[in-house]
Amino acid sequence: MYSFKNDYSEGAHPRILQALVDTNFEQEAGYGEDRFSIKAVELLKEKMARTDVDVHLLVGGTQTNLTAISAFLRPHEAAIAAKSGHIFTHETGAIEATGHKILSIETDDGKITPVSIKKVLDEHTDEHMVKPKLVYISNSTEIGSIYRKKEVKDLSEFCRKNNLLLFMDGARLGSALCSEENDLKLSDFPDLVDAFYIGGTKNGALFGEALVICHESLKEDFRYHIKQKGAMLAKGRLLGIQFVELFRDNLFFDLALHANKMAEILRDLLTKMNFQFVTHSASNQLFPILPNTLIEELQKNYAFLIWEKIDDNDSAIRLVTSWATKEDKVLAFIEDIKKYLP
């Protein structure tokens, strides 16, 4: 059984484990005030060519979303998200549990546009409704699409004009930035969004998301929020060590490139075999539509998610590749499909 279920099936890149082993007996301050965390933050600022951002290292994505969004909003303010957005559907109401409504937008491709935000704003005009205040986007999105620079720029401009915060969930930012179709750089984001994070968990770390707060007004007292939400790791060094390892050279991007390359092979071969996809993806998540009979056969040897029923005979599945995906398994998977095709 080989799994294409997600990008967090294995542990971590061996260099990360080695770094943990090498530093294990150094005594460090707790709660993210250790030398590794400080170094990691420095490295990340360098990569972004910015000294005026705040960087905080947190453990997971839902945790980062809820800590940041609840810190950024006043009680009557709401977030806007795509219906497919992680915070809207797959976080068990984590944002609402901190008191905030999420206003959802229907999308075809998981991406939000100024036009779709405008519609929400037009519907929310007085104190009998929540006040839309923060736009949540994911890059790459939950369905594999990525934002182009022009799109983020337009969102950024629109949000600033309308006094909205722009927040980017970057749980899979590595894959997005390393996509063939990408034209954004890590250093573009501090100019374009008010806060975003760089996902480690789904790109080779044991865990870890680096939250970057760009907007001055959002920085104050942020560590209080981390602590209050149970998100302050006692041994914060673990986060520091991992992000140092990912960013002291090009490891973070190399891992994402590998994941994308594996997806590319799958996509190209599936396309050649004339399979359709639910949506276009140039990142490490693919949603091909396969006959149910084929899916059943494949499930004997491969783990993956059934995404949605398409019709009585076909369903879409989700295939996720990662830094750890083996090329021979990818090729074997395709061969196995061929076997069952006429």
Add this chain to the structure above:
Amino acid sequence: MYSFKNDYSEGAHPRILQALVDTNFEQEAGYGEDRFSIKAVELLKEKMARTDVDVHLLVGGTQTNLTAISAFLRPHEAAIAAKSGHIFTHETGAIEATGHKILSIETDDGKITPVSIKKVLDEHTDEHMVKPKLVYISNSTEIGSIYRKKEVKDLSEFCRKNNLLLFMDGARLGSALCSEENDLKLSDFPDLVDAFYIGGTKNGALFGEALVICHESLKEDFRYHIKQKGAMLAKGRLLGIQFVELFRDNLFFDLALHANKMAEILRDLLTKMNFQFVTHSASNQLFPILPNTLIEELQKNYAFLIWEKIDDNDSAIRLVTSWATKEDKVLAFIEDIKKYLP
């Protein structure tokens, strides 16, 4: 510089790191449904000789406290805690942020008694005040004291009679159970408390707290709460692997014994030198009272917390030992004290 600042200054026991390395490329299910987590839960149930408890592995202490307590209480219900209790003072209002008041009790030794709870109950009798519902105790406490079996039994009985839940913060349960003065066993707790946790973070793990839910009515849907609070680790295997390693033999207890032994050496020698302590401790935290001049000298070579001012000339400091504390450093510390004494 050697640190007695806390019990989470180093990484993890080498066996834990080795286990992470050994299992690194095995593909596992996410979110705590992997084979290691399942195995860890089995082992913990065996150690408690109980099959009818639910065990969940979470990352940190504050996270566990807020997830559990907010899941256990209805909106109008409050927790009762010692004023020195971690949830009352050192979690940045994490419990209150989930909507619940904490009613505090003054104590000398950090421990709660039926008499002190009774007083709170007597003061809260109608709907104009919160309804006390959960008693939070820490073992060992935040000031190093431990509960005796008789004390927990009395609390347990009192709570059941008064329809209160008894919840034990076991962030330092290892040290408590391995104290010379302890007469409680891990397997005693499911009978005595409604929920408690077994702390890994402060006893040799990278991180991890094993929450044990004993009371039937508290079990339902608990994983929803873990997810909602951002406490569900994508690579849940990391928690599973660590707890397997700690509990597949006696490692957990061996580590705690070492920490206690180091504290014992400190305590005995400081006592021989006629230093007083803020409170009696038979666990891995000591609070000796030292002259400020001595403290200043010691700070040149040792890191520790200044706990509180005692008078114009003296202060109490906190010394914490751990699984990683080196005996030669303990002895050197004492020698250094001797040097500066007349």
Add this chain to the structure above:
Amino acid sequence: MYSFKNDYSEGAHPRILQALVDTNFEQEAGYGEDRFSIKAVELLKEKMARTDVDVHLLVGGTQTNLTAISAFLRPHEAAIAAKSGHIFTHETGAIEATGHKILSIETDDGKITPVSIKKVLDEHTDEHMVKPKLVYISNSTEIGSIYRKKEVKDLSEFCRKNNLLLFMDGARLGSALCSEENDLKLSDFPDLVDAFYIGGTKNGALFGEALVICHESLKEDFRYHIKQKGAMLAKGRLLGIQFVELFRDNLFFDLALHANKMAEILRDLLTKMNFQFVTHSASNQLFPILPNTLIEELQKNYAFLIWEKIDDNDSAIRLVTSWATKEDKVLAFIEDIKKYLP
């Protein structure tokens, strides 16, 4: 200027004011423990022919919704509501502010069906999403439609089978029960829903909603929740006196009948003039579609809400009648329309 803007433009029915005057100097207990509140609760129970329900008198609708729903749900549980439901759109995120997500259902007529709930349940199957637990319906709905007995019965049965609570917002229950098309009685509800309320504010009281808790498990400690949400009126007598007055004879229903009759006249005459309506309404809210030029003329003498743009030339408006609506004003309004029509 005459207003058809809502059903709370005037004060209260004169009998209610008179009752306040008559009882003004009687000394009463506070917080709803006065003799009038007790009497009101008795009367309401009589009207429902039920002694086993709990009745609480609250001030307003949003207040009642948030107090009840937050008391009924655990943190991970969500409410299901129509997109047009008051709690979803017009309460400034009041429910979310207590920590709960609302899952919305698209409807044509503002009404929820078992089929639409089933779809939500099918999409929410694990702990990565909220757990749907309470179905919120409004009768009459926010767009004037009412539920038939068969519909509520089907909902009730479906909810019980699926372990869901059924909660009915009855801010305009009077109008619903007095509609020509209604086949439900006040006494039907305790059998069919788990909790509901009987709206006074929009049916002749100064303010006041009588919350009826039918399901045993929802009753405990409810007064704590009222107090915690700031919903416990010091002079609770004011609520008691008003509900006594509304229900000591048939006043409550007489007032709703009058409101409906006024709406009926409007509906019949507008229908005769071939105006379309956004949705069918047999209650005191109508949503006729009028030419914008006509609307502008009418706005000179009448206040009403512009509901939505229909096309470039036409818009829907909302006309609300009440216990205080004067028949001559209704007729004058129709005459004024005729004047401006070709």
Add this chain to the structure above:
Amino acid sequence: MYSFKNDYSEGAHPRILQALVDTNFEQEAGYGEDRFSIKAVELLKEKMARTDVDVHLLVGGTQTNLTAISAFLRPHEAAIAAKSGHIFTHETGAIEATGHKILSIETDDGKITPVSIKKVLDEHTDEHMVKPKLVYISNSTEIGSIYRKKEVKDLSEFCRKNNLLLFMDGARLGSALCSEENDLKLSDFPDLVDAFYIGGTKNGALFGEALVICHESLKEDFRYHIKQKGAMLAKGRLLGIQFVELFRDNLFFDLALHANKMAEILRDLLTKMNFQFVTHSASNQLFPILPNTLIEELQKNYAFLIWEKIDDNDSAIRLVTSWATKEDKVLAFIEDIKKYLP
């Protein structure tokens, strides 16, 4: 049976009821945008000689406290209150239910001083604890004491220096301002505090608290918070009409003067009879210490609160007078005491 239990036992001053009757059939906008509310706000601003404050009319005290404090604070910020403060003990955790811890201060007289706040600040210095941000005082306090101008000035200065908000609960502000010992004017408060309210409920209105927001930064979007907390009355006119009536001439102060005068008679006569008081009060609440035997006798004809046990033979009771308290009843009460004394 005559009640000295509280200052909300009767309905409202007859002029208020008359005003409700007189205006009953005027059609008005809802939600506080009616002409009476606008007029009331104008009148209140005149009385304070300030045009730069925002005034909002809410229904009750707990409601006002929770709406204001939750709107003013960010999630990690806490309120500071006296242990006897209403928000700390008698609001069923209403503030905590909005997510905020209350840090309590022990006092003898219910009043907070800069020294006592300083102590709290000194103990809260990093992100592992909540950040104290708002100081809550009540005037008059829950135990009848009042603040002198010098005291409020000192608090004000201290709070500004320390970046703290100063919030005053004025549920019984009328009585405080009309106390013989008072040297504060209504118009002093906008200079001294950041927000406060003027209580109608306990001074002759049916209900109603006028919240005055003085600090610019606290004003934005406040109506959203009122709505979200269920505190926006549909028939907001009711609040407007009452405050117009209380403040269009001197009625508000006349009523408070009467209440105080009745308390004064009680205090003087009880003092002459050599009874002790729990605390000094120059307002409408008295806490005399009486023999239990006497208390039992008095309870046959009078309602009042047993405040606390003093010793085996004596208890303190709470006597509250109001705008409606009858002088002959006060005198009869004293006569009845005399009867039972040797």
